[in-house]
Amino acid sequence: MLSRFIDLKSRQLVFYLSRFLRGHLPYRELHLFVWDTLEEWSQLRVYDLRPESFKEQVFWHLLYQIEYWSEPELRHNKLLRRELQYCLGFLYGHGELPLSCVGVRP
Template sequence: MLEQFIELKTRQLIFYTARYFRGRIPYQELHLFIWDTLEEWAQFGIQLKTPQNHQEQVFWHLLHQLEFWPEQQLKTDQVLQQNIQHCLSYLRGKGNIPLDCVGIRP
């Protein structure tokens, strides 16, 4: 069940993030997706903070980055945007795990 959750939410995270950076959805919609995901995660009641695999690690890292940085920074910081794109590439199966990726479960 947990693996299915991460797999589904990873696909959705890729979709929402890519659409946001293409200017197709507003930041608020991305923000609501993140909080809905965290609400659903809370229902699992998992106490272990260590992700099961690299995909889950990158998933949590990207989710945190998108929620941590203010919208203005997401739109203007090119290094941050490159890091986000690197995470997206990995989650799509088209790249290596980002070296500076520190993803833990909430």
Template sequence: MLDAFLEQKSKQLVFYLARYLRGQLPHQEMHLFIWDTLEEWAQLKISNKTPQSFREMVFWHLVYQLEFCSESDLKTDRHLRRELHQCMGYLLGKTQVHADFVGIRP
């Protein structure tokens, strides 16, 4: 159940974020996707706050960054954009990622 959720939502998150970063998706749509994802997560009723894998930590880190950072920062901060691309590549299994991209479950 958890693995299926992460597999599906990681792919969707990368799809939405890639389109947003290319200017093909409004910030509000990405924001709505994230909130829909959080609602689906809540329905899983997983009480443990500790992620089970590094992949899950990167997923939650990316979700946090997208909600915490301003739309302006997401568009203009080169360091942040590089970090977002690294996380996306890792979630797709294409790159390695730094150990400091660690998120916790909501």
């Protein structure tokens, strides 16, 4: 059940974040997606903080980055945007595990 949740939410995250990075989605929609995802996760009642897979690790890392950085940073910081796109590529099934992505479950 957890892997299905991560698979579904990873696909949605790729959609939302890539559209935001291209300027086709308002920040508030991305922010709402993150909080809706966290609400759904809390209903699963998972208590282990360790991700089960590298995909899950990258997923949680991206959610954290979206909430940690301000909207202007997410839009204009080229280094940050490159890191986010690299992580998105991994979730999409391209490339290797980004070494800078250290995600844990909330």
